[in-house]
Amino acid sequence: MSNVEDTNNSSDLSEFFSALSKEKKETRQKLEEDIANPESGLSNLFQQLEEVHRETQKV
Numbered sequence: 129m130s131n132v133e134d135t136n137n138s139s140d141l142s143e144f145f146s147a148l149s150k151e152k153k154e155t156r157q158k159l160e161e162d163i164a165n166p167e168s169g170l171s172n173l174f175q176q177l178e179e180v181h182r183e184t185q186k187v
Contacts, residue, residue: 162170 162168
């Protein structure tokens with residue numbers, strides 16, 4: 129493999145991981161917003177899980 133190919137592959141990998149990191153941050157932010165929103169189904173699910181967890185610890 130030549131240095132040019134190595135540089136191109138490195139650049140491609142860098143772009144890939146940069147895009148992956150950006151997508152991960154966006155997804156995490158959306159999840160955090162959904163969890164924080166009391167009207168979202170995800171928020172309600174977490175509240176129910178917390179309630180069930182507290183109830184099972186009482187027993």
